[in-house]
Amino acid sequence: MNTQNDVVALVNISTQKWPPRHRTYFGSLEIRTPEPGEAFAITPIHACKGIMDLGDKRTMEFPITAREIADDLVREINGDSGEGSFHGVFVAAGPMPTEAELAEAHRKLDAFHRRLVDAADLEWERSHNPMFITDLERRAARELKQDKPWLYDPKPQAECPACGEKIKAGVAVCRSCRAILNREKAAEFGLVPRVTETPLDLMKLREKGSAK
Ligand SMILES: [Zn+2]
Incomplete structure (x- = not known):
């Protein structure tokens, strides 16, 4: 096979972003994600030459077809979430995915998402604990x-008395206006100086008290 012309289309229908893939024979590869308005994205995969170490400083080059590389990448990306997991990537038979190939990928992705949602429903029924719901399950829903x-973060939200922004319960400092909401806690994390009462301070306090 002429490796120069050996290219296959790795198709992605999901908007999920994956970290680059690394292989010794091609280095690093970014899997393309559809742009807004695009139904899919194609990452062209080229044939490579692998190098086999024969020992005694002898090596042997061997060809790896584009299809082998693409199949391996697809297996890795789709298979990272347990049995039957599918994240919307496949290798097209031709240079462009056919309608049938795209429909099949959507069917598989939908089925996988439905399974995740069912599992989360069961978990919710059992525990009512959002900690046990995975990010993957939330994404699927x-x-x-x-x-x-x-889907929702049940932590009650409060309002900052200084600026009115929503804040998490129990925070020491307001994220938006930096108001100190809990001095003791803020001091604990070194955000404000710790209040220490010296005898002089106490004397001043007493003076203030008696001046009233
Ligand atoms: Zn505030």
């Missing part, structure tokens, strides 16, 4: 546009 009670 959002992809299916399903509203679920476990």
Whole structure:
């Protein structure tokens, strides 16, 4: 096979971003994600030459086809979330994915998302604990546009008395206006000087008290 012309299309229908893939024979490769308005993105995969170490400083080059490389990448990306997991990447038979290939990928992605949502529903019924709901399950529900009670962060939110911004309960300092909301806690993390009362301070306090 002429490795120069050996290219296959790795197709991605998901908007999920993955870290670059690394292989000794091609270095680093970014898997493309569809731009807004695009139904899919193609990452061209080229054939490579592998180098086999034969020992005694002898090496042997061997060809790796584009299809082998693409299949390996697809297996790695789709398979990272347990049995039957699918994240929307596949190798097209031709230079462009066919309607049938895209429909099949959407069917598989939908089925995987539904399974994740079902698992999260079961978990929620059992524990009612959002800590046990995975990011993957939340993403699946959002992809299916399903509203679920476990999608929300149940931590009660309070308002900063200084600026009115929403703040998490129990924080020491307001994130938006830097107001100190809990002096003791802020001092604990070195955000404000610790209050230490010296005998002189106490004397001043007493003076103030008696001046009233
Ligand atoms: Zn504030």
